[in-house]
Amino acid sequence: MTDRIQQIRAEAEQAITTAADTQTLENVRIHYLGRKAELPNLLRTVAELPAGERAATGKAANEARKALEAAIEQRALQLAATELEQRLERDRVDVTLPPDPGVHIGRLHLITQTRRELEDVFIGLGFNVAEGPEVETVYYNFDALNHVPTHPARLMTDTFYVEPGEDIFDPTTLLLRTHTSPMQVKAMERQPPPLYIIVPGRTYRPDNDATHTPQFHQIEGLAVDTDITLADLQGTLLAFARAIFGEAREVRLRPHFFPFTEPSVEVDVSCFNCTNGITAGGQRCPLCRGEAWIEILGAGMVDPNVFEYVREHGYDPEKIQGFAFGIGIERIAMLKHDVPDLRLLYDNDIRFLEQFG
Ligand code: DAH
Numbered sequence: 365m366t367d368r369i370q371q372i373r374a375e376a377e378q379a380i381t382t383a384a385d386t387q388t389l390e391n392v393r394i395h396y397l398g399r400k401a402e403l404p405n406l407l408r409t410v411a412e413l414p415a416g417e418r419a420a421t422g423k424a425a426n427e428a429r430k431a432l433e434a435a436i437e438q439r440a441l442q443l444a445a446t447e448l449e450q451r452l453e454r455d456r457v458d459v460t461l462p463p464d465p466g467v468h469i470g471r472l473h474l475i476t477q478t479r480r481e482l483e484d485v486f487i488g489l490g491f492n493v494a495e496g497p498e499v500e501t502v503y504y505n506f507d508a509l510n511h512v513p514t515h516p517a518r519l520m521t522d523t524f525y526v527e528p529g530e531d532i533f534d535p536t537t538l539l540l541r542t543h544t545s546p547m548q549v550k551a552m553e554r555q556p557p558p559l560y561i562i563v564p565g566r567t568y569r570p571d572n573d574a575t576h577t578p579q580f581h582q583i584e585g586l587a588v589d590t591d592i593t594l595a596d597l598q599g600t601l602l603a604f605a606r607a608i609f610g611e612a613r614e615v616r617l618r619p620h621f622f623p624f625t626e627p628s629v630e631v632d633v634s635c636f637n638c639t640n641g642i643t644a645g646g647q648r649c650p651l652c653r654g655e656a657w658i659e660i661l662g663a664g665m666v667d668p669n670v671f672e673y674v675r676e677h678g679y680d681p682e683k684i685q686g687f688a689f690g691i692g693i694e695r696i697a698m699l700k701h702d703v704p705d706l707r708l709l710y711d712n713d714i715r716f717l718e719q720f721g
Contacts, residue, residue: 365406365417366424372396372403373428380435386443403429465673471721475581475709478697479564482583485607486562489600491585494561496547498568499526503544508673509624517542524568524578540568543582543690544674545624548666549673551586556678558589559686564693574705581693588666588679588686594627597663597687605633605660608696613637616657625664625688634656651699658699663689 376396383389396403401424410422472480483493506518516522518532531623539699547563563584572578587596598617605613613636617629634657635641638649641656648654667690668681675681694706701720708716 365413365421369406369421369424369428373431376403376432377435380432380439384440386440386447388528389436389439389443397429397433397436403432410616431507471718473709473717474697474701474703474720475693477721478700479581479693481608482604482693482696483562483564485604486583486585488607489603491560491562491587494547494551494563495565496541496544496550496563498541498566498688499538500541500546501535502532502537502539504549505539505541505543507535508544508549508670510667510669511623515555515623522569523628524570541565542569544582545569545688545690546637547584548586548624548688549670550586552671552674552679553677557684557686560589561585561589574707577694577706577710579710580706583693585663585689585691586666586686587688588684590684592665592685592687594629594665594687597629597665597689600687601631601661601663601689608700609633609636620662620664622662622664624670626667628662628664630659631661631663631689634658634662651702660695660699661691663687671690 376392379392379396382391383384385393395401398404403666407422407425407429409419410425413421423519487493502518505523508513511518513533520532523532523542524540525532526540530537544563544565544567546566547561551559551561551563559586562585565581566579567582568579569576570578585600587600594617598615602613602615605615612634614634616634618632620628620630622628635649635652635655637643637651638656641649641652641654643649649656652658664687671679671681671684671686694709697703697709699707
């Protein structure tokens with residue numbers, strides 16, 4: 365009987381080692397150790413054997429069962445590990461493959477692109493970027509910028525006041541800033557000269573047509589130091605014009621009026637679409653209307669009256685000078701990219717926006 369047990373054991377051990385997968389191993393287990401298998405049956409009937417054989421047979425059968433169980437358990441672990449490895453290999457994802465379908469990557473809005481481009485130019489020239497609130501007081505938006513009480517920009521028709529019916533001459537009355545210039549005085553209150561800042565941001569006026577939207581964007585520039593002259597302003601704006609519109613550009617300053625600069629100028633850039641107002645095709649240039657110059661911004665030397673508002677912060681108009689300028693971001697974007705209607709920038713039509721960037 366023990367011979368038979370050894371035979372079963374050897375056969376089963378052979379089957380266990382050659383079982384190639386978990387399922388086959390399970391079949392082997394059922395075949396040799398399952399309820400109907402020979403070895404367990406033998407164990408169950410040991411008691412019926414002649415007394416002389418009982419002990420030896422029982423021992424051999426028990427040992428064989430234990431050995432097979434252990435062998436199966438060990439083989440099961442081996443097979444599980446290999447199968448896991450195979451599955452990982454099979455299911456591996458190559459994260460470097462391009463997605464299918466491809467993802468649609470967005471882009472920056474043309475106004476944001478233009479703002480960043482302008483910021484980069486002025487940061488390169490040594491200016492710092494400062495930001496201010498869009499809800500301002502009459503004081504910073506008008507009074508401290510030397511606007512006389514009768515200045516037309518103060519009218520309800522030209523400015524969005526936050527609470528209609530409030531006293532528009534009260535310095536504390538709130539409005540949506542009509543330009544980024546209020547940050548001039550605010551920045552000087554915070555920091556003594558020398559001061560070199562640009563202030564990008566949203567501005568608001570009740571206008572709405574092909575060249576005006578109620579909300580638009582400006583970049584203010586302010587430089588205050590000793591020995592600042594109009595030539596510094598001109599050089600700064602020439603560098604800006606060439607960086608944005610091309611190395612061959614020139615700028616010219618025309619006399620103008622702004623309440624907070626004296627003298628004030630309007631700045632033109634030489635047209636980048638024509639020569640002397642005539643296009644390559646011999647037509648009158650549609651961009652500059654044959655003028656050869658395009659108006660791009662307002663600027664000037666900071667009016668000493670403005671410095672009076674911040675004299676106690678280190679701005680003595682006898683000792684320091686400054687220049688300031690205000691750029692319309694939409695205007696630059698439209699000129700540079702030939703956008704015919706300002707409202708296109710706010711319609712959010714993807715077919716328009718996709719053309720840029
Ligand atoms: N704030 C003016 C506007 O919105 C633009 C401007 C003109 C800004 C002259 C300046 C400046 O800083 O010096 O029309």
